[in-house]
Structures are given as structure tokens and as C-alpha cells.
Amino acid sequence: MVFREWRIGGEQGFDxxxxxxxxxxxxxxxxxEILRPLMFEVEETKVDKATSNEExxxxxxxxxxxxxxxxxxxxYDTSVFHLMAGMVVFLIDGFSKAIxxxxxxxEHRGITExxxxxxxxxxxxxxxxxxxVNTALIRRRxxxxxxxxxxxxxxxxxxxxxxxxxxxxxxxxKILDDVKGRLNDIDTDSILESGYLxxxxxxxxxxxxxxxxxxxxPDEVAAGLLEGRVGILTDNTPFALLVPATLNSLMQSxxxxxxxxxxxxxxxxxxxxANFLALVLPSLYIALTSFHPExxxxxxALSIAASREGVPFPAFMEAFIMEGxxxxxxxxxxxLPSPIGQTVGIVGGLIIGEAAVSANIVGSIMVITVALxxxxxxxxxxxxxxxxFRLLRFFLxxxxxxLGLYGIILGLMIILSHMATLKSFGVxxxxxxxxxxxxxxxxxxxxxxxxAMRKRPSFxxxxxxxxxxxxxxxxxxxxxxxxxx
Amino acid sequence: xxxxxxxxSLHMKVKRRLTLLLVIxxxxxxxxxxxxxxxxxERAFVLGVAIDLVPPSExxxxxxxxxxxxxxxxxxxxxxxxxxxxxxxxEGGSSEKEPNWVISSTGADITEISRTIMHRANxxxxxxxxxxLVIGEELAKEGIKPIIDFFDREPETNKRVKxxxxxxDAKETLKITPKLSSAASLYIFxxxxxxxRSSRLIDSNIxxxxxxxxESGNALLARVRASEEEVVVGGSAIIKDWKLVGWLGEIETRxxxxxxxxxxxxxxxxxxxxxxxxxxxxxxSSVKRIITPYVEGDDVTFNIEVLIEGxxxxxxxxxxxxxxxxxEIAQERIGxxxxxxxxxxxxxxxxxxxxxFFLFSHLLAARRPHDWKRLESRWNEIFLKxxxxxxxxxxxxxxxxxx
Numbered sequence: 092m093v094f095r096e097w098r099i100g101g102e103q104g105f106d107x108x109x110x111x112x113x114x115x116x117x118x119x120x121x122x123x124e125i126l127r128p129l130m131f132e133v134e135e136t137k138v139d140k141a142t143s144n145e146e147x148x149x150x151x152x153x154x155x156x157x158x159x160x161x162x163x164x165x166x167y168d169t170s171v172f173h174l175m176a177g178m179v180v181f182l183i184d185g186f187s188k189a190i191x192x193x194x195x196x197x198e199h200r201g202i203t204e205x206x207x208x209x210x211x212x213x214x215x216x217x218x219x220x221x222x223x224v225n226t227a228l229i230r231r232r233x234x235x236x237x238x239x240x241x242x243x244x245x246x247x248x249x250x251x252x253x254x255x256x257x258x259x260x261x262x263x264x265k266i267l268d269d270v271k272g273r274l275n276d277i278d279t280d281s282i283l284e285s286g287y288l289x290x291x292x293x294x295x296x297x298x299x300x301x302x303x304x305x306x307x308x309p310d311e312v313a314a315g316l317l318e319g320r321v322g323i324l325t326d327n328t329p330f331a332l333l334v335p336a337t338l339n340s341l342m343q344s345x346x347x348x349x350x351x352x353x354x355x356x357x358x359x360x361x362x363x364x365a366n367f368l369a370l371v372l373p374s375l376y377i378a379l380t381s382f383h384p385e386x387x388x389x390x391x392a393l394s395i396a397a398s399r400e401g402v403p404f405p406a407f408m409e410a411f412i413m414e415g416x417x418x419x420x421x422x423x424x425x426x427l428p429s430p431i432g433q434t435v436g437i438v439g440g441l442i443i444g445e446a447a448v449s450a451n452i453v454g455s456i457m458v459i460t461v462a463l464x465x466x467x468x469x470x471x472x473x474x475x476x477x478x479x480f481r482l483l484r485f486f487l488x489x490x491x492x493x494l495g496l497y498g499i500i501l502g503l504m505i506i507l508s509h510m511a512t513l514k515s516f517g518v519x520x521x522x523x524x525x526x527x528x529x530x531x532x533x534x535x536x537x538x539x540x541x542x543a544m545r546k547r548p549s550f551x552x553x554x555x556x557x558x559x560x561x562x563x564x565x566x567x568x569x570x571x572x573x574x575x576x
Numbered sequence: 577x578x579x580x581x582x583x584x585s586l587h588m589k590v591k592r593r594l595t596l597l598l599v600i601x602x603x604x605x606x607x608x609x610x611x612x613x614x615x616x617x618e619r620a621f622v623l624g625v626a627i628d629l630v631p632p633s634e635x636x637x638x639x640x641x642x643x644x645x646x647x648x649x650x651x652x653x654x655x656x657x658x659x660x661x662x663x664x665x666x667e668g669g670s671s672e673k674e675p676n677w678v679i680s681s682t683g684a685d686i687t688e689i690s691r692t693i694m695h696r697a698n699x700x701x702x703x704x705x706x707x708x709l710v711i712g713e714e715l716a717k718e719g720i721k722p723i724i725d726f727f728d729r730e731p732e733t734n735k736r737v738k739x740x741x742x743x744x745d746a747k748e749t750l751k752i753t754p755k756l757s758s759a760a761s762l763y764i765f766x767x768x769x770x771x772x773r774s775s776r777l778i779d780s781n782i783x784x785x786x787x788x789x790x791e792s793g794n795a796l797l798a799r800v801r802a803s804e805e806e807v808v809v810g811g812s813a814i815i816k817d818w819k820l821v822g823w824l825g826e827i828e829t830r831x832x833x834x835x836x837x838x839x840x841x842x843x844x845x846x847x848x849x850x851x852x853x854x855x856x857x858x859x860x861s862s863v864k865r866i867i868t869p870y871v872e873g874d875d876v877t878f879n880i881e882v883l884i885e886g887x888x889x890x891x892x893x894x895x896x897x898x899x900x901x902x903x904e905i906a907q908e909r910i911g912x913x914x915x916x917x918x919x920x921x922x923x924x925x926x927x928x929x930x931x932x933f934f935l936f937s938h939l940l941a942a943r944r945p946h947d948w949k950r951l952e953s954r955w956n957e958i959f960l961k962x963x964x965x966x967x968x969x970x971x972x973x974x975x976x977x978x979x
Binding site: 380382384385393395396397401402406492 | 623658661707734
């Protein structure tokens with residue numbers, strides 16, 4: 092905290108002070124735009140000429156400061172709050188008001204490529220830690236006055252800035268009110284990351300599934316806003332939240348829309364398949380080898396039996412050991428600095444796997460299963476969903492250990508019925524499959540041609556349901572028509 | 577304060593629900609259990625089973641004192657089990673040792689022998705991957721009904737097991753060492769799976785054979801004969817009232833399959849109509865059989881129409897090209913050949929074996945339910961007098977490419 096005191100306007104002037112927090116203000120602005128004019132340009136004559144003290148104060152306020160954003164406050168608490176947020180407080184002796192001068196400026200990370208959601212085609216900018224930079228990234232994508240950004244502070248001590256983004260003429264008011272209500276209901280001393288917010292506003296905290304979509308990508312948020320969803324940006328974190336979230340939306344990558352539709356659909360199908368594999372593959376291995384070997388083709392059954400010859404553990408132990416090891420490797424790889432992380436991956440994945448097989452601790456088919464499962468789970472675009480399914484994989488493995496294939500089916504039914512009961516801000520988690528909305532299937536397992544998706548998702552009950560003119564002709568058809576003339 | 581009480585009641589509710597779930601889960605585990613869990617490496621995969629009859633003079637089983645002797649027949653069951661540690665890929669596997677274990681035991685019923693073998697083999701016998709069930713000639717003549725029951729009842733065996741009758745001893749077929757397959761059972765199974773390439777052997781799945789056996793006790797099953805290194809699978813065995821009554825040769829088998837509408841391929845060779853010594857071979861590509869029953873009083877007539885389509889695969893006559901006339905003559909001759917084959921097999925079945933394995937009874941029951949009800953009780957006699965109008969038409973679709 093810096094207190095700079097001096098006398099303004101010479102002998103007949105007033106005592107004045109600038110107060111600001113070191114490191115949160117731009118020193119050049121203070122030196123060049125505040126101190127310089129106040130010290131050298133406000134001469135004694137100005138003070139003399141002023142007929143009253145009030146007039147002098149107004150002169151200072153209106154004409155002396157070459158800074159864009161200033162305001163007056165009278166309350167002590169408000170000025171302290173703004174001081175903590177990086178404003179400069181300007182006090183003049185004899186006046187019961189403080190002038191707040193916007194001179195925020197601090198060291199921050201630049202805009203870099205998001206690390207958790209990399210794509211091949213598409214914008215490379217990701218959110219950073221500064222809220223205003225982040226809102227600007229969205230504003231640059233949607234130049235519509237209907238894009239509303241409302242800022243509130245949450246956290247009794249942290250007073251974190253939260254920006255609520257929505258399209259005023261698209262978003263369903265009920266959802267919007269719901270989001271606002273839940274945000275205003277939060278009573279906590281700190282919001283350090285948007286994950287805090289997510290846990291405060293989600294519908295069912297007992298569920299393993301994320302009911303709020305977290306993303307680092309501004310294009311993803313912009314697309315969400317245009318679908319009628321509400322974005323929540325939190326200061327000090329690059330992770331924005333989008334609500335409501337459905338399983339479908341969490342399985343999508345923004346790249347799906349940038350690629351041509353066949354490619355987008357193909358990658359989406361692969362992703363769903365990979366997710367399914369990641370969920371059931373190890374439990375299938377357990378169920379088939381210990382309960383239903385008649386379901387495996389004869390030659391494969393024999394080679395599985397051969398690979399397990401001499402393995403001292405039952406299949407479920409084998410599976411738990413290997414799945415546990417791979418989770419261990421993954422976690423270690425994340426926590427370690429990235430060059431070491433890769434080494435751990437290679438040492439763990441290749442050497443331990445190979446050694447475990449030759450030491451007869453696990454069968455080679457199990458190693459293949461585990462490797463395939465791990466790769467599949469990394470194909471899911473949203474980390475939160477991937478880890479939810481990874482957790483459920485262990486649940487299914489337990490079910491398979493006790494009940495075989497029947498247990499897997501039972502487990503899948505439990506998971507499915509749980510997902511069907513989930514709601515995110517009034518929207519069913521399994522939309523558009525349940526409740527079934529045929530018109531929204533265009534953007535689910537497959538990604539239809541962009542011309543076919545003329546309407547926004549119906550389950551969002553948007554105010555403006557049309558993306559484009561519904562009656563417009565297909566451009567290709569139109570071009571051909573003109574050529575015929 | 578209100579907020580606080582709300583959240584604590586929520587916690588209670590959740591806790592109660594979780595406890596309930598846990599209890600249900602534990603009950604699930606306890607009630608259904610995991611006792612039928614057997615690790616895959618603790619199972620002995622039975623790939624093939626061969627069952628023979630032990631001649632009464634050789635059976636040494638003493639009657640248990642005080643118990644009514646129910647043991648009339650003593651069976652000799654042989655199973656083929658692959659030794660997985662000998663397989664490629666397993667640690668310490670070597671190709672010099674026998675890849676399979678063929679083990680025999682005797683007893684009065686299949687379950688008993690199965691248990692005896694299990695005790696000798698230190699593993700659970702697992703029939704889920706069984707491929708063949710071979711029954712010896714002597715046993716088949718005595719009747720296969722008591723043997724089949726175990727495999728029918730056992731939930732592990734699948735319905736694709738091939739039911740085969742062996743000439744002489746069945747166990748010999750499992751003792752051969754095939755060159756390209758890892759086990760004799762797989763070898764026999766694969767031959768039968770390719771049945772449609774020649775239609776000279778019958779693909780007798782136990783599931784399908786049982787339909788016919790349960791219905792009438794009659795069936796046509798595949799025939800197998802073992803030599804040193806190979807087995808010959810071809811022709812068929814005729815089962816009447818669950819007993820083996822005779823054999824059909826390969827051509828006869830094909831003719832029977834024409835009647836049953838099961839021919840899907842095969843080669844028919846005729847003399848070249850243009851010149852002596854030349855031959856024309858037709859490979860059947862599709863066969864359509866249309867069969868229509870006509871009933872007048874006790875006279876039953878079947879119209880059998882067989883439409884054969886095929887390609888000429890060989891033509892060793894003097895002319896390289898095949899003219900339209902030649903094709904037409906060839907078509908007619910092939911038709912006549914097939915018709916004669918069918919006629920002779922039907923008369924053989926009606927006169928010699930006197931049993932309806934073509935399942936004409938099914939057909940009649942489906943198409944003429946009222947007549948069938950009337951004739952059902954006397955069907956065995958009526959079948960012998962059934963008349964057949966056979967019409968075979970052949971169409972050559974492709975002549976091959978000549979360079």
C-alpha cells in the first residue's frame with residue numbers, strides 16, 4: 092500500500108493524498124497522467140481564481156485528470172473495496188469525498204493456447220486469468236448489443252468478480268433467473284476458481300457427472316451463448332462455465348463444427364464409441380473370462396487362457412491391479428513437470444507393462460485391455476466427463492466381479508437411469524435423447540450439415556429459435572438454379 | 577438458521593438413501609453370489625467328445641451290493657482338451673509336445689464319466705466351446721437317445737455342436753493330428769462348416785438334428801471315418817428311431833439335400849454332349865426348391881421343383897467356347913442327372929429305410945393342417961406310398977473367362 096502525500100496548488104492549496112496498492116496499478120498512469128498534471132499544471136493561479144473551494148474541487152475533477160475512468164464515492168467501505176480491486180484513491184483535504192481513479196494494471200499471463208482442449212482446426216486463443224481480457228475475447232466474437240455482461244462480486248473476503256454472459260434476445264428468461272438466483276444465493280468467504288462456483292450452483296452434488304460445462308475456449312462459450320446458454324466467467328481463472336450442460340454438449344468439441352460435417356460426425360461417433368469402451372472394457376474382460384468364456388470365440392478363449400496360464404491372481408484382481416496402475420501413472424504424469432511426466436509415461440506404460448507380463452503377474456490380453464481403455468478415455472473431449480466415466484469404470488468392474496455380464500448390464504442400467512433423472516438448470520441431462528426430441532438429433536451422435544441446423548436446440552426453449560431463415564433455399568440449389576438460367 | 581436445518585434434513589435423507597442402496601447392493605451380491613465364477617485358466621476347454629460303447633465282455637464294473645443294477649450299457653467317453661500352456665504365445669510353450677490331451681474314461685452315464693475325467697484332469701471340464709460330438713457306430717446302432725440327453729440338457733453346450741456318427745470307433749477320430757489345425761475337433765468342425773462347398777456332407781448341428789430327432793426319432797447326420805492323419809467326412813448316417821440303420825454315400829447325400837432344400841453349392845459333372853471324353857462341370861451357385869403337397873384321401877403327392885443356377889467352371893471338350901446349343905443340352909442333362917439321383921434316393925428311403933427324414937411331415941402339417949391331423953397317426957405307412965413329381969431345371973449363368 093502506497094500513500095503519496097503532497098500539497099496541491101502551492102501555498103494556498105490543499106493537502107492531498109494518493110493511495111493505491113503496489114503491484115495492482117499501472118505506475119506510468121499514476122506518474123504521467125495523475126501526479127504530473129496535479130503537481131505541475133494546477134498552479135497557484137488556479138486556486139486563486141477559484142471563487143470557492145467547491146469550484147476548485149470541480150476543476151480538479153473535471154479538467155485536471157487525464158484518465159478515462161474516474162468516479163466519486165462518499166462511503167469509506169466502497170472506497171476500500173475499490174482500492175483492493177486496484178483503483179487509485181485520491182483524497183483532498185477538506186472534502187468528504189474520495190475520487191477513485193481507474194489505473195488498474197498488473198502482471199498477467201498473456202493469451203495462450205488452451206492446454207486442456209487442443210484442437211487441430213480452430214482459433215488458438217484461450218481464456219487467461221484476467222476477467223476483462225476474457226470478456227473482451229467473447230465480445231470480439233459477438234458484436235451484438237444483445238450480448239449482456241453483468242458483473243457481480245461473490246465471496247465475503249475474496250470479493251471475486253464474476254461476469255454473467257448471455258444473449259438477451261435468445262436466452263430463456265427462466266434459465267437466466269435460475270442462474271442469477273443460484274449465484275446470489277452463494278454465501279461463502281472465497282471463490283478461488285470457477286470450480287467453487289460450479290459446485291455451489293450444480294443441481295445434484297451427489298452425481299459423478301458434471302452438470303456444468305467448464306471450458307477454456309472462448310469460441311466454445313460464444314457458441315454456447317448463441318444456443319441460448321448462459322456463460323459465467325470468473326476472475327483469476329481461465330475456466331469459464333456454461334450452463335445448462337447436457338451429456339451431449341459435454342461430448343462435443345468445438346472443432347466438430349469447423350470440420351466438414353462428415354468428418355465431424357465421424358469423429359463424434361468415434362468419441363462416443365471410445366467413451367463406451369473406456370467405461371465397459373475392463374469389466375467385460377472380467378465378466379467374459381470368469382463367468383462367460385463361452386461367449387469368446389474359441390481361439391481367442393484359448394489364447395486368453397494361455398496368456399493367463401501361471402498368473403496367480405483371479406481376473407478381477409488382475410484388472411484392478413492394472414487399472415490402478417494406469418490411474419497412478421496418469422496422476423503422476425499430471426503432477427510432474429511435463430518433461431519428467433513423459434518419462435514416467437514411458438517407464439510406467441511400456442516397461443512396467445512388459446515386465447508385468449513376463450513376470451507372470453498379469454496376462455498380455457489384460458495389458459491390451461488396459462491400454463485400450465486408457466487411450467479411449469483420453470478421446471473424450473471434456474476432462475470432467477472422462478474422469479466421471481473413469482470412476483464409473485471401477486463401479487462396473489466391481490459389478491462384473493460379483494455378477495458377471497448381468498452385473499455389467501445392471502450397472503449400466505443404474506448409470507443410465509441416474510443420468511435420466513439428472514437435470515441441469517431445468518434441462519434434462521440426456522437431452523435430446525431423453526426426452527426424445529427428433530429435430531435436435533441433428534446435433535447429437537452425428538453433426539448434420541450446417542445448412543440443416545437452421546434452428547437452435549429446442550430443449551433450450553430459446554426466445555429466438557431460428558439460426559437462419561428457415562425457408563431459405565439451399566445455397567447449392569440456388570447456385571445451380573442460377574446456372575440453369 | 578432455516579438454511580442450516582434444511583441442509584441437515586437433506587443430509588439425513590441422502591444418508592438414508594445411501595444406506596438403503598448399500599444394503600440392496602449387499603443383498604444382490606449375497607443372493608446371486610459369485611460362486612459360478614471360474615477363472616478362464618482354471619477351466620479345461622472340451623473341444624470334442626467321442627462316445628463309444630464298451631463291449632459287454634470288456635466291462636468290469638461290479639454291481640454294487642444291495643443296489644438294483646441299472647447299468648446295462650457301459651460307455652467309453654473320450655474328450656479332447658487343448659493344453660493351453662503348449663500353445664504359441666504362452667510362456668515355455670514348445671511345439672514338440674502334443675498340443676492336446678485326449679483322455680478317455682468309462683462309466684454308465686455321461687455325467688458320471690464327466691466327473692471322473694474332471695477328477696483326473698484337475699480342472700473344471702467346460703463344454704462351452706465344444707465343437708463336435710462323435711458317436712461310434714456300435715453305440716449308434718444301440719441308440720443315441722441316452723447319450724444326447726446330457727448335451728441337450730447341459731446349458732454350457734451350444735447348439736452349433738456338430739453331431740457326427742463315426743464308422744467304427746469314435747475315439748479314433750479325436751486321436752488324429754491334423755496338419756493345419758491345432759486340434760482334431762476343430763479340424764472336423766471346420767470341414768463341416770464348409771459343407772456348402774460340395775454338398776456331399778451334411779452339416780448336422782445338434783440343435784437342428786434335435787428338432788428332427790425329437791419330432792420323429794429320424795435324422796440325417798454327418799458321417800466320419802478316421803485314418804492315421806486325416807478324417808474323411810462325407811456322406812451321412814441315417815438315424816431311425818434314434819438308431820443307426822444305414823449309411824448314405826456322398827452323391828446320395830447330395831440328392832437327399834436337394835429334396836430337403838439344403839444344397840447351397842457343389843459341383844455336378846457331365847459328359848460333354850459334343851464329343852467323347854470331354855467333360856463339363858457346373859458349380860452350383862444357388863438352388864431354389866419349391867415343394868407343394870397335394871392330398872386326395874390317403875394319397876399324398878409332392879411336387880418338387882428344383883431350380884439350379886450355376887457357373888461352368890471346367891470344359892475339357894474340343895471346343896474352347898461354349899455355344900448356346902451346348903449350354904442348352906448341358907442344362908438338360910444336368911437336370912436329368914439330378915432328377916435321377918433324387919428319384920433313387922427317395923425310393924431307397926421309402927423302400928429300404930422306411931423313415932421320413934426329409935421331414936415331409938412338417939411340411940404337410942404346415943401347409944395342410946387339416947389333412948395332417950387326419951393322416952398323422954398313420955403317417956409311417958402313408959409315407960411309404962407318397963408319390964413325387966420331380967422337376968429339375970438348370971440355368972447356366974456364367975461360362976468363365978477364356979484367355
